[in-house]
Amino acid sequence: MRIKVGIIGGAGYTAGELLRILINHPQVEIGFVHSKSNAGKFIYEVHDDLFGDTDLKFSATYYSDIDVVFLCVAHGEANKIVAEFESSVKIIDLSQDHRIAADHSFVYGLPELNKEAIQNADYVANPGCFATVIQLAILPLAEAGLLNGEVYASCTTGSTGAGQSLAETSHFSWRQNNLSVYKAFTHQHLAEINQSLMQVQKNDLGNLHILPQRGSFTRGILACITLKSDYSLEQLIALFEEKYKDEPFVFLSPKNCHLKQVVNTNKCLLYIEKNEEDVMIVSVIDNLLKGASGQAVQNMNLMFGLPEATGLKLKPSAF
């Protein structure tokens, strides 16, 4: 099978990461990479790590003679573009425009939650990075009806999570060797997480608090989640093992994990500890991969009936 893809919003971080994956994907052919502001330039003039890897150029227009289009545009712009494509074109939207179920037909694209629906979907809304790292850590508990108290998720994100726009907090002189908290209790991904929790746990959902921090690293999110449970550690581990036993990208680590175990991969590592009734779950992903473009390709694979990990066996950077 040959899948012809289009990318809209081709100059941003998520589009660049998508291109890094797709140019090596064995069953993908890139139809167009649209970018208004860069039309006519070589892809590698913007994503300069791709110099030597591709001679594609950004296009000024996009068209429907493709199998699937990835929307890498800003929040609020994706929903305007959908109507421009014929219904034969599948859509994967990396923005947050279609994550909350509403009067649209997008499936929420977290494969570990909605695999079958994704396989049958034409339109998929790719989850947020904080939403992914947190959901993978608590969905097994929610499915077992255990998520009924206070849940604190302290999450530290790399600078690429904020995109490529320049801001004081993304200035090297500011961020290097630094750490800071932002959007405490109010992170925009709460809504999509709560929507998923409601989907799997009909009773009381607990009360999730997200405490996001800006880390002095470039890629990845580490979530350190605490909650109370009367399940034993063994019972909790059994829940997670069962939940993820057939998933190609989610693994329960027998020892504490660190961020760089997953950087430059599509994996999520989880680790559980228990101290009296207190549970701690550590969850790590690469925000640009499992938290964005890698998951988008995983969704594409599912939508087209390919093995889920096709093109996603990425060499970790490790260091």
Added chain:
Amino acid sequence: MRIKVGIIGGAGYTAGELLRILINHPQVEIGFVHSKSNAGKFIYEVHDDLFGDTDLKFSATYYSDIDVVFLCVAHGEANKIVAEFESSVKIIDLSQDHRIAADHSFVYGLPELNKEAIQNADYVANPGCFATVIQLAILPLAEAGLLNGEVYASCTTGSTGAGQSLAETSHFSWRQNNLSVYKAFTHQHLAEINQSLMQVQKNDLGNLHILPQRGSFTRGILACITLKSDYSLEQLIALFEEKYKDEPFVFLSPKNCHLKQVVNTNKCLLYIEKNEEDVMIVSVIDNLLKGASGQAVQNMNLMFGLPEATGLKLKPSAF
């Protein structure tokens, strides 16, 4: 006044930082800097940033012809050394050997808690870095009797907090761009914090959980603390303002703060937010200064009747 000081364990990080402060302290004369393994070497051969600043050498012996000795030795060794000094020598112990009240006469040296006792003390036990950053954030609440539920302190520390010994997690190839959790719920500073809480709040103390993380930066600790309270934000701010209004090193910030605001200073910045009944307090210090050697000098100033900030008006590194 001229204070003659001795330092034991002169080759470690806290001794180095003490020397960086004391060689510019207007009322200090350095009597000896003891280091078994480095005796005879110049100080700058170990603390090489002091090249050009001092021609002192490490000594093989120590003696009592001093006014105060700083113990910068490993935990477990400080309590063996105390008896070797005549009672005329004041002692400031940077190890954790005398932090918990027991059959010894050390005052717990957190100036914002025990200022008067420190001023009258001959022996002071310098608090731990995590203990300092957390206590300064919650003592005002404890004093008001508000600390009666679950308190979560997610704390991320720089690499200097682990000392200069080499370990996998302090290897640059490992730690750069990385993040990891360790000693969840079991950090050794819990005991001294709980001791202080008991000192100021006789009723239920709440239940403090520390979630330490290893950050990819060198200096500083950021604590992000969450708890519930029915006090309004204004009431909480008033508590903190009142508590710290005369303290030279602790400040309540009107906007969210970041780590590098305090790096290379003896300051602690605090910031409070409230979202419904949830309170978040951010607290930042430099672990080697307010979390160790700076606080030790602050204690020395108090013990000798000097203005508390003498020699501690340090230029922030800022970047």
Added chain:
Amino acid sequence: MRIKVGIIGGAGYTAGELLRILINHPQVEIGFVHSKSNAGKFIYEVHDDLFGDTDLKFSATYYSDIDVVFLCVAHGEANKIVAEFESSVKIIDLSQDHRIAADHSFVYGLPELNKEAIQNADYVANPGCFATVIQLAILPLAEAGLLNGEVYASCTTGSTGAGQSLAETSHFSWRQNNLSVYKAFTHQHLAEINQSLMQVQKNDLGNLHILPQRGSFTRGILACITLKSDYSLEQLIALFEEKYKDEPFVFLSPKNCHLKQVVNTNKCLLYIEKNEEDVMIVSVIDNLLKGASGQAVQNMNLMFGLPEATGLKLKPSAF
């Protein structure tokens, strides 16, 4: 074709990187990964980014029922191991033991210099990382007989270049935000570079000086090379274009390049500038890939008649 490989010295950085490549190489089967000190452990207990990717274990022994063995042992140990393998086993030695031609039958494994010889070789000595980044920048000049004056190569290397052993200069507290020069004029890779220069340029070779620096990054080497030439910039560019036009991993960049364009790839980017008679060449590689394990796999591909880039189309980490 199915190539069965063995790895000796499996716990080090270069072996880890080799494993990251080989577990996804479409024509490789891993026979054994030998490590005396880790025998019996899972590979992922040492190279923990491979958790979830492989269930291989380190072996205590090695054997000859393989097609090729990679020697990832310390310098001085590789030459003792060679004799233990039957002549049917090809050998790729990543140590420096066989780089200098002597009474052995190893081909110096720089594909851009010795491709044909490598294709016909049973034994290949993989070049050093500094040697690779510098040779790719100056071989086109040497082949044209232009390297006859002073050549200065200021090279800054990431921490992984020093291996995983712990040392003061690899401590995070020391190296973060730092920079330093070492082994000025005396770097051990000079010998292999000069050997290659003699191979291609029979007349005066010029006088190469290497000024190595320790950078505060983990992966990569940037070489900034200066020399004098009366060739015009256009002539120089033509030389480089011609030399590398069919090479899959070496590219002349039309604009100045930076290290992260090649990190986590097997590529080398080159950039040339001219100012009056002064020439500057910038050359960047990932020291663990084109500078070590990636090049080793490139050599393996050549030795077994595979397309040179098989298994080496790696996603750049970019950030």
Added chain:
Amino acid sequence: MRIKVGIIGGAGYTAGELLRILINHPQVEIGFVHSKSNAGKFIYEVHDDLFGDTDLKFSATYYSDIDVVFLCVAHGEANKIVAEFESSVKIIDLSQDHRIAADHSFVYGLPELNKEAIQNADYVANPGCFATVIQLAILPLAEAGLLNGEVYASCTTGSTGAGQSLAETSHFSWRQNNLSVYKAFTHQHLAEINQSLMQVQKNDLGNLHILPQRGSFTRGILACITLKSDYSLEQLIALFEEKYKDEPFVFLSPKNCHLKQVVNTNKCLLYIEKNEEDVMIVSVIDNLLKGASGQAVQNMNLMFGLPEATGLKLKPSAF
């Protein structure tokens, strides 16, 4: 003595650093800190590490009732401001507007070159950071008439050298773990260096090449300088020792030095090695201190007859 100072261009990096020094300078009173865009704001709203240290505000106007004014404005703006001050006000210009001798009366403010002239000056042009780190490394050679061949200065600078404006190369996602060369052979500080060399060495000046690099650190410049000489190492060391024996901030290190030995200090460390006829000199400074604001205060001290190091005994950050 009480020196009343004004600062114009108060929101930039060099003004911030000046404030960090001056608020603790024992003989300085700050008259105004001018910033058009921040007038009325507290200083700490822009330089937020000064929260708790000063309640000064930015002013909308400036006036002549001061002893000295520091010009921290952009290049090209300083020379417009000079005329606005009465001749009773001394001026220290941190921009490059008055570094090259012309129809103005500014003394080039490198104390190790022009100390007496600075002591008698009313107007001082503060040197550039690259100019400082290079001149301190080669002036002793120039004064001895030894600088007559090719001199290569490979200089790597921290991100603060580029100021606080946002640019792709100062974005954390780009710069972290990265390295790149820029302005090869054409750095704008060449002119002021050559002017100084002409001042001390009347004969052939040699041919200085600057190869600047952007390092992944925030503060500091390391220059690695190579040249040829028939002086012995001992003779070279003697030259440097003699030149700097009475200088409070320049030191010849007996062993190789690294950047963090001088970060957050006003010091310059130098180190010399010789290999046959090749000489390497390593020179390190903090670009914001000895390379900018620290040197400006050193010049102020000299202009007002204070001990040169007043207010400049800064605690190194070391880590």
